[in-house]
Amino acid sequence: MIFQIILLIMLAYVVGFIYFGLYRNITARIQSRYGPSVYQSFYDSIKLFSKKNTVNFGWMFYLGPVIMATGAILTLVLIPIFSDSDFLRSVTSQGNLFVLLYLMVLGPLGNALAVGTGGNPFGVMGVVRGLTRLIGLELPFYIAVVGLIIAANSSDIVHIIDLQKTTGLNIINHPLLFIGAMISMVGFFGESPFDIPGAPQEVYSGPRTEFSGKFLALLMSQGSLFAFAKLVLIVDLFLGGADSLEMLILKTFAIFVTIIFIGVVYGRYKVEQAVDFLMKLPTLIAVLGLARVVWFG
Amino acid sequence: MNSIFLLLNLLPILFLYQFGGALHVELNFTSSFTLSLIQTPLGTFFAYLSMISFLLVTIAQKSKKFSFSYYMLQLLLSLAMFMIVLAGDFITFFIGWEIMTWSSYFIISKSKNIDTKSLQKYILFSLASAFSLIAGMVIAYSFAHSFDFSVISSAFRDMPFNIQITLIVLFSLSFFTKAGVIGLHYWVVDTYSKAPDLFSSILSAVMSKMGIYGLFLIYGHIVGYQELKMMFGTILNGTNFGYTLAWIGVATSIIATFKAITQDEVKKLLAYSSIAQLGYIITVIGFGTAYGVAGAMYHTLIHTIIKLLLFINVAAIVAQTGKSKFSELGGLIYRTPVSFVMLLIGIIGLAGMPPLGGFASKFMMYNAAIDTKFALILIGMLFSGAASFLYCYKLVYGIYLGHPTSKNLETTKEVPISYLIPQIILALLLVLTGAFPGAFIKVINPVLVEFSLSTIPYSGLGVMNSAVGSFNGLFIISAFVVFFVLILLLITRIKSKAKNNLNRFDISYCGEVPAQDTSLHFGFGFGADLHKIKFANAILKRSSSSFYESLATQTKKTSELFSRMYYGNIHNTMLIILLFFSALFFIGVN
Numbered sequence: 001m002i003f004q005i006i007l008l009i010m011l012a013y014v015v016g017f018i019y020f021g022l023y024r025n026i027t028a029r030i031q032s033r034y035g036p037s038v039y040q041s042f043y044d045s046i047k048l049f050s051k052k053n054t055v056n057f058g059w060m061f062y063l064g065p066v067i068m069a070t071g072a073i074l075t076l077v078l079i080p081i082f083s084d085s086d087f088l089r090s091v092t093s094q095g096n097l098f099v100l101l102y103l104m105v106l107g108p109l110g111n112a113l114a115v116g117t118g119g120n121p122f123g124v125m126g127v128v129r130g131l132t133r134l135i136g137l138e139l140p141f142y143i144a145v146v147g148l149i150i151a152a153n154s155s156d157i158v159h160i161i162d163l164q165k166t167t168g169l170n171i172i173n174h175p176l177l178f179i180g181a182m183i184s185m186v187g188f189f190g191e192s193p194f195d196i197p198g199a200p201q202e203v204y205s206g207p208r209t210e211f212s213g214k215f216l217a218l219l220m221s222q223g224s225l226f227a228f229a230k231l232v233l234i235v236d237l238f239l240g241g242a243d244s245l246e247m248l249i250l251k252t253f254a255i256f257v258t259i260i261f262i263g264v265v266y267g268r269y270k271v272e273q274a275v276d277f278l279m280k281l282p283t284l285i286a287v288l289g290l291a292r293v294v295w296f297g
Numbered sequence: 298m299n300s301i302f303l304l305l306n307l308l309p310i311l312f313l314y315q316f317g318g319a320l321h322v323e324l325n326f327t328s329s330f331t332l333s334l335i336q337t338p339l340g341t342f343f344a345y346l347s348m349i350s351f352l353l354v355t356i357a358q359k360s361k362k363f364s365f366s367y368y369m370l371q372l373l374l375s376l377a378m379f380m381i382v383l384a385g386d387f388i389t390f391f392i393g394w395e396i397m398t399w400s401s402y403f404i405i406s407k408s409k410n411i412d413t414k415s416l417q418k419y420i421l422f423s424l425a426s427a428f429s430l431i432a433g434m435v436i437a438y439s440f441a442h443s444f445d446f447s448v449i450s451s452a453f454r455d456m457p458f459n460i461q462i463t464l465i466v467l468f469s470l471s472f473f474t475k476a477g478v479i480g481l482h483y484w485v486v487d488t489y490s491k492a493p494d495l496f497s498s499i500l501s502a503v504m505s506k507m508g509i510y511g512l513f514l515i516y517g518h519i520v521g522y523q524e525l526k527m528m529f530g531t532i533l534n535g536t537n538f539g540y541t542l543a544w545i546g547v548a549t550s551i552i553a554t555f556k557a558i559t560q561d562e563v564k565k566l567l568a569y570s571s572i573a574q575l576g577y578i579i580t581v582i583g584f585g586t587a588y589g590v591a592g593a594m595y596h597t598l599i600h601t602i603i604k605l606l607l608f609i610n611v612a613a614i615v616a617q618t619g620k621s622k623f624s625e626l627g628g629l630i631y632r633t634p635v636s637f638v639m640l641l642i643g644i645i646g647l648a649g650m651p652p653l654g655g656f657a658s659k660f661m662m663y664n665a666a667i668d669t670k671f672a673l674i675l676i677g678m679l680f681s682g683a684a685s686f687l688y689c690y691k692l693v694y695g696i697y698l699g700h701p702t703s704k705n706l707e708t709t710k711e712v713p714i715s716y717l718i719p720q721i722i723l724a725l726l727l728v729l730t731g732a733f734p735g736a737f738i739k740v741i742n743p744v745l746v747e748f749s750l751s752t753i754p755y756s757g758l759g760v761m762n763s764a765v766g767s768f769n770g771l772f773i774i775s776a777f778v779v780f781f782v783l784i785l786l787l788i789t790r791i792k793s794k795a796k797n798n799l800n801r802f803d804i805s806y807c808g809e810v811p812a813q814d815t816s817l818h819f820g821f822g823f824g825a826d827l828h829k830i831k832f833a834n835a836i837l838k839r840s841s842s843s844f845y846e847s848l849a850t851q852t853k854k855t856s857e858l859f860s861r862m863y864y865g866n867i868h869n870t871m872l873i874i875l876l877f878f879s880a881l882f883f884i885g886v887n
Contacts, residue, residue, distance in 0.1 A: 096767070102651055127690070
């Protein structure tokens with residue numbers, strides 16, 4: 001089991017960083033630039049681990065990124081990666097979808113604590129904007145997840161994957177819920193139009209302002225692990241999971257590219273505009289999907 | 298003196314433990330008038346909950362001088378609650394209810410911050426609650442010819458439908474007022490924030506729970522969940538009654554959550570958060586399913602732990618610094634590190650994140666909503682949960698993180714140990730309820746049997762079972778600790794020459810160096826964005842005070858109209874009385 005966990009973390013680490021490199025490449029090509037190497041983010045993270053920290057604000061500043069990385073890894077191991085194998089099944093059976101929904105916020109809390117300890121008002125501004133955005137952002141995603149749980153009558157992800165083998169994929173059965181979840185996912189990946197918390201050029205790079213050296217490297221690494229975890233979650237919930245590594249890469253990449261393509265063409269919403277928007281159309285779409293599940297089975 | 302009252306507070310716990318569930322005392326005055334104390338599983342749970350809370354608060358009270366009368370009133374209050382939760386009939390219940398109201402009123406009036414208006418608000422709403430209760434009692438007596446709970450319960454089935462509805466509404470209103478349902482919460486915020494700092498913890502953690510106990514008593518015991526189902530019919534997989542109540546609860550929690558975020562006073566934020574959390578309990582209490590009752594009970598336990606912890610923490614900080622607003626606090630993390638960690642554990646519980654106990658109770662309530670297919674209710678609960686992260690972060694940031702807003706905050710010392718002991722006990726309880734959520738199933742199951750609902754399967758201390766899935770709290774908390782320690786070890790192995798400076802001005806500030814007087818604390822900036830969001834603004838700009846104040850103005854005007862008759866000319870008054878009696882005479886003759 002320990003070996004499998006290490007394997008999983010390594011897989012997610014590599015795949016996550018390559019995806020991030022591809023993301024930078026694809027965005028560059030869309031903007032008619034050449035873009036960096038696919039492995040650039042990977043090199044950056046290795047380099048940063050050996051760089052010195054410019055500042056340190058005491059133990060909470062030190063522990064914040066560690067809490068965030070813990071949250072990301074715990075999320076990763078609790079999501080079933082492969083649909084038809086016993087890979088880490090004994091671990092994933094200990095949690096369920098609600099545990100994941102809340103674990104996904106635990107990491108950002110650790111980060112927020114470190115940012116607060118750092119005492120940079122711009123960083124805290126980013127955190128507060130992020131949390132305010134979360135009010136709107138979680139809504140379509142929650143509705144989609146609740147819809148799926150009610151449809152499957154179980155909050156166990158393995159059960160939701162297995163059910164899709166007999167009833168067909170959820171993306172076809174519940175397209176409205178899928179659209180709702182994907183709109184939220186654009187925000188969860190920090191993409192435009194919901195990228196206000198980071199918001200470079202505006203709030204001096206937001207929550208990560210004070211981090212440098214190994215803390216920034218740790219934040220980057222957990223970011224790629226967490227991104228992979230979120231992609232796998234969407235694949236599990238809507239695309240019936242993946243039974244092999246190739247299918248996993250294919251499906252997660254499809255979701256990832258969709259998110260990039262959405263993100264790259266939009267401008268940035270202000271936080272109140274983002275919440276107002278998310279509470280209207282995406283919520284309405286997801287609620288219609290939910291109503292279909294509740295009233296028409 | 299503190300030690301004596303500590304021992305006195307220990308007595309009821311020992312008393313309960315001694316009887317071990319078989320307490321039954323009856324005082325017969327006449328055949329229809331009996332005072333009785335009967336120990337039910339539900340009452341025992343609430344009794345232990347309140348008695349232990351009083352004990353912990355008394356420990357914290359050692360650090361400050363309190364008068365003898367204060368301690369006596371508090372003891373009286375704890376005994377009143379003991380009477381309420383163990384009462385076997387309405388007379389005993391009502392006596393306990395009244396003693397609770399008056400003793401708490403006198404304790405609140407001892408506060409330095411209290412003003413007459415807030416006190417009047419408190420006593421008026423408490424009296425309204427009591428009147429509503431006594432009206433219900435009298436109506437129930439006129440049909441059952443007894444105040445005994447079991448007699449009323451069996452007579453309830455034969456009452457006419459409109460009487461049944463009236464009873465449910467009257468009792469619900471009474472207990473809603475105590476729990477602070479939105480609309481009836483007008484007294485809550487002022488009272489909680491202006492009461493003596495340590496007493497606020499009792500108000501929020503224990504006294505509001507008496508309202509919850511009352512709701513359990515009415516819905517589960519006197520009316521019965523089966524009867525509610527038959528009376529009101531079903532919707533989806535739940536009852537119409539439960540659905541209506543759930544909307545009241547969800548509205549309460551959403552509105553109070555948004556109000557909490559924008560508060561500048563720490564205790565006001567906690568008061569609104571208390572309303573919001575009780576909103577959750579009220580949401581699931583009416584579902585009428587085993588998981589609904591279990592979720593409500595679990596959240597009652599968790600909310601009591603969390604609010605005791607947070608209010609004691611804040612009371613300690615207020616006592617230590619003399620400041621009670623977010624805009625006046627900040628940057629205390631390295632001055633009061635233990636308090637910081639305690640508050641952190643508290644807010645992780647409050648936000649309902651795994652691996653602490655707050656998650657287990659939320660999980661139970663969410664699953665209850667899935668079980669009944671109340672999807673929109675569940676979304677509402679999740680939504681207010683997501684919004685509550687904002688006030689949780691405001692709480693920890695505003696007090697402990699960021700920059701100190703005044704000079705004397707930089708020399709603050711750690712709070713006295715007597716404040717910390719109860720906090721550490723409560724934090725441990727929060728960790729234990731997170732690691733062993735299954736243990737509580739054994740407390741819930743006897744209550745479910747008492748309400749004749751199906752019981753919840755028990756499979757190990759660490760496992761929380763529910764209708765649509767389970768999770769292993771022990772596994773998650775240990776996995777969390779293991780990963781945390783491993784990553785910490787890894788990152789400390791990487792030797793990067795870190796400059797270990799704690800100079801708070803050494804931040805990246807757009808290429809400038811902030812001056813000593815630059816305002817760097819963001820504490821009061823929270824919630825400013827919220828006013829620009831249409832949905833949130835719609836909630837924030839409305840307030841129940843405008844309704845109650847206009848009601849007060851109208852009442853005043855009406856009474857002025859009446860008083861005008863008596864002032865001035867005595868002949869007019871006599872004339873009016875004469876006309877009134879002659880009118881009565883003519884009506885009588887005809």
